[in-house]
Amino acid sequence: MTSPTPKSALVVSAHSADFVWRAGGAIALHVEQGYQVHIVCLSYGERGESAKLWRKGQMTEASVKEQRQEEAQAAADILGASIEYFDLGDYPLRADKQALFKLADVYRRIQPHFVLTHSLADPYNYDHPLAASLTQEARIIAQAEGYRPGENIIGAPPVYCFEPHQPEQCGWKPDVLLDITSVWDKKYAAIQCMAGQEHLWEYYTRVALQRGVQAKRNVGITSQRALVHAEGYQSIFPRVTEVLS
Amino acid sequence: MTSPTPKSALVVSAHSADFVWRAGGAIALHVEQGYQVHIVCLSYGERGESAKLWRKGQMTEASVKEQRQEEAQAAADILGASIEYFDLGDYPLRADKQALFKLADVYRRIQPHFVLTHSLADPYNYDHPLAASLTQEARIIAQAEGYRPGENIIGAPPVYCFEPHQPEQCGWKPDVLLDITSVWDKKYAAIQCMAGQEHLWEYYTRVALQRGVQAKRNVGITSQRALVHAEGYQSIFPRVTEVLS
Amino acid sequence: MTSPTPKSALVVSAHSADFVWRAGGAIALHVEQGYQVHIVCLSYGERGESAKLWRKGQMTEASVKEQRQEEAQAAADILGASIEYFDLGDYPLRADKQALFKLADVYRRIQPHFVLTHSLADPYNYDHPLAASLTQEARIIAQAEGYRPGENIIGAPPVYCFEPHQPEQCGWKPDVLLDITSVWDKKYAAIQCMAGQEHLWEYYTRVALQRGVQAKRNVGITSQRALVHAEGYQSIFPRVTEVLS
Amino acid sequence: MTSPTPKSALVVSAHSADFVWRAGGAIALHVEQGYQVHIVCLSYGERGESAKLWRKGQMTEASVKEQRQEEAQAAADILGASIEYFDLGDYPLRADKQALFKLADVYRRIQPHFVLTHSLADPYNYDHPLAASLTQEARIIAQAEGYRPGENIIGAPPVYCFEPHQPEQCGWKPDVLLDITSVWDKKYAAIQCMAGQEHLWEYYTRVALQRGVQAKRNVGITSQRALVHAEGYQSIFPRVTEVLS
Amino acid sequence: MTSPTPKSALVVSAHSADFVWRAGGAIALHVEQGYQVHIVCLSYGERGESAKLWRKGQMTEASVKEQRQEEAQAAADILGASIEYFDLGDYPLRADKQALFKLADVYRRIQPHFVLTHSLADPYNYDHPLAASLTQEARIIAQAEGYRPGENIIGAPPVYCFEPHQPEQCGWKPDVLLDITSVWDKKYAAIQCMAGQEHLWEYYTRVALQRGVQAKRNVGITSQRALVHAEGYQSIFPRVTEVLS
């Protein structure tokens, strides 16, 4: 149970802002607990999630990407995570074997204790489930002895799907409510880095408040702590534990 | 988070042996961790789960119940739990408002940190989902300020459904695999109290071994511990936590 | 595998005409194969499925029931099945323990090789799933050694749900398509006994033709037989077999 | 299509405040469109949803009910709906045949063009799905020629389930987003009548805003209207229409 | 709400006859209401749905395609829709990025008020769900400001899945029943253009009659209109509305 090296976590984000809205609290919280959290942005969301930038005019795909990278970097810095960009393109995101192996190699390098990614379905956004699928398959590759034989394989880190924009339409059902009250300020600061998507700031503030209220309704014995903000997650695998409560 | 009084758990079993096959490991494990575990047997399973006794001949419902109670008491003693019997009858189990309030009162008295009961569906056994439903509804009653106003209400303890006999046919999907390796001997000793259902001893030993193998396949960073036996549970409510791994 | 006594089947129908529309082909087919088929009508459908009779005027509940019984008897005669009436009332159908035991006793008496009843859900008709639930629970009671100890218990006959009026809305998915081409004439003759529901004659003729076309699309190696009419069934339990094709 | 008499709608609420949080916008909106909207409160929520009142001390079940009725009446007045109370009790709500027929009689009297009620499942609140089930079954009774023969039966009004407190946990998926922007002020005024549940005012304000944002994401050709607040509904039956957009 | 230009609709058909069987009524109905309806046939169904042609002998893929195109054109003419052919091949249908962008461009050009396509799953036909997936993803591309920046993006037109051949096996559940009685003659005339699939003419006539009967069972207040033929659709997105009935 004691790990000599710090614990780590991997976050796979289809577009360069997803990790902020959907997992910013989890990232900040675990960084504060000593985890090394690493974010992979599969694309910059340059086509599909940069409407405000495009409307400015005078933009090229290159300049949009650049600005999106700056925003993402600033957010990651606030949250305390490292970040890298695969630049696979978006709308549509596509991943070939090379991208798959590249992500598997990240798994091997990070040896994550848990993984965060998108929901398995989303009729509003086909890049999101593709990112989730890639994340899952890369995890399986990284577990295989016969992939780059001799390297350290990974264990079976739990995978949690973060909240999509319209949860019920995605068949997403949270089975974990993560109390992010203590790091909410950091998450909101990171959210404010997303200058191009200001219309979402209040939306995701309300998401955090609603999940906070719901979390309070699911707490066993009344605790004294002030639970105000939360993030919801759906786990894909059963958790292994030695205690139920 | 610190509780001056010991933590507690409630197990609701439709028939007097269910808690042994399905939750014996969880009971023993948490008793060893200092929990006070209390079992409610809604019936003795005198009609539906005592075939071997009836085949002896010379039995009455009263004598079957008596023998079943002895077996259940012996198993509870081994596991370290307290036990009570509602004697509601089985095949069919039926619960009126009085039984509902009686169970709500147990919740109030126990103030459980978690609850174990049956799966929500079981086409082979209609008493099991009825027990689960009663357990759920009594929990809701016990949370209500207006039920016996002035009494201490309960919080929102998580409810876990234990494994039914034919899991896939019941739509039961485990999202928790509880490592019971350290208490397997106690569970098997409790199982052996069930003299009337000897054909199930090896069946549930194999269940524990299969869930153990599966648990090993779901462990994050490879641990050194010997994980051999496990019990599966399906949670009904999202868990509230401050750490994902 | 050889049974000295004839094989038997049990059909549980919420209202006195359901067995005709939904299972008339299966009944006639198995009667021709030597099965003794017994039908239990839980109600006459006197309130909910006798609109045409009520519109005649001058009717009482008693006279409606009488006419419905005559129609059902005529249909059962054509199909070759025995029939009995529980007269539990409809809209709403309700079943207490006594009705449950009465049906369990029918199971014990019939010792059915298979059972036909309604779908598990139907938002248009609450009597139908209640009939299915009663059929399932009575089967479980009849399997219990401790219910009327000393009597012959039953085995685990498969239960098939017949087609509801709006199948997709009921979550009903057929996994068996029964070729009733050879007995279609009998089924249609039985259908014509239902003088009070003439609007359904052609509806259920088309159902049989559609299921027939679908059955042809699911036949393995092309057979020569003319498959024209079929009935769909959804099985509740896995079938046990020694051959897959 | 032309109706000489005003159109009407029926709302069935398990407890006396549910209709405000969950359907207040729909009620006000249709009243403004000329519908006569009638609300049935099956209980006052005196036990389960009046925690703040009970904590005042000096309360009896009668005095709690009285205060809850006053609040509900005030809210209904603001929304413009008529209201009646079945006083069936809550935690647990139970409905016998008499209550079923009483509600069927309301259907016959109102002849509703649509019906609003609770979701079909809710693990946090067993009264809610029971109310939904009662609403559904009463609708079926009211359609039956043989129930109180000679009375006017009803057609097949669509039934919409309003939003539960934790939607994903209830398997509730909205397929209708109702734009209530124009009546939001009325809804919020009605919400403020619920003095005993002030902690929910802001929660349901945020629900309306989130559903508003989501509605904007589901609008076909961009309209000019300001869509700010919405309510989500899940329909049980297919809608019959002559135009798709 | 008033649109200066005519309303429009887009139909995406995997093979060149699918739009006739599955959406012919919707097309004719909306054309009569003034919509411009445009059909995209992704393939001619030359391999998988032209058995009768191939059995004639002397056919090449080119000649089969030619004949299929003639039939499709004749049907589209009768229904009053424009039509184009992507000629992507069938059995298996495959779509690369180029096909995706081509369809996105059609969306941009048509600016559809609603979209019709196949069901999301079909174990009998893998081309159908692929067509549905392509239709969905192209819609998302066409909404993105960053795809061909400067062009008019589209809104969020509702998408309706039309009826597959064996609906229950495809998990397809209609939530819209479209009354096509007034245009049935046109649909049947279009059906008769499909000389190569005569065995399906009566099948889809019966489908229309069954959906017609079901539609009558789902109509709110009894209307006087003669509802005889209908088409079923499953919507993917919630509809946004200001009135529930």
Place this chain on the structure above:
Amino acid sequence: MTSPTPKSALVVSAHSADFVWRAGGAIALHVEQGYQVHIVCLSYGERGESAKLWRKGQMTEASVKEQRQEEAQAAADILGASIEYFDLGDYPLRADKQALFKLADVYRRIQPHFVLTHSLADPYNYDHPLAASLTQEARIIAQAEGYRPGENIIGAPPVYCFEPHQPEQCGWKPDVLLDITSVWDKKYAAIQCMAGQEHLWEYYTRVALQRGVQAKRNVGITSQRALVHAEGYQSIFPRVTEVLS
């Protein structure tokens, strides 16, 4: 019903050992009944399922494949089946059109009476559902008159999904329990050929015993046969039959 040529079956296995653990009993059983059973191994599982071999050191992908082929051949010989290898690679398995047509050609050659393959989903193994999908689509191609016109098309053989490693996590629900008691010795002998995966021998022995116990619980009229070992299967298509029991 009498076939002049022997009946045949096709088994499609993602990796070269899957057919042994998951379908060895079905293969041996049908071979004994006179079926010609043919196995297609899409890959050797050289990367993902050969951990023990890789740990030996000194291995190359070629030498691992060779050893895996020897083991698979030995197992097929014991079971009495023919076997071929597509060598598509694993972790990840990928199949292009050429592989699809190659498998379709096998269907045409074999003309199988039934088909066995993997489950439709498996979060632990992405090669398995891909194999199932390929098997399904190749079956559809092989049914098409326009694919290699003039060749004998196939009928609609039933497809059965065999048991994945963690069945509930894969959404796999068996609806067939195949009694393999009489061929268990052969299956276990074939299992023992898998020298590289010895840790699975006892796991799949227990699987067979559990399914055996479950099968006994689903047998209609008590038979005398000793049912000890079984394999579970989930069917994808409805079966067409002339008798229900």
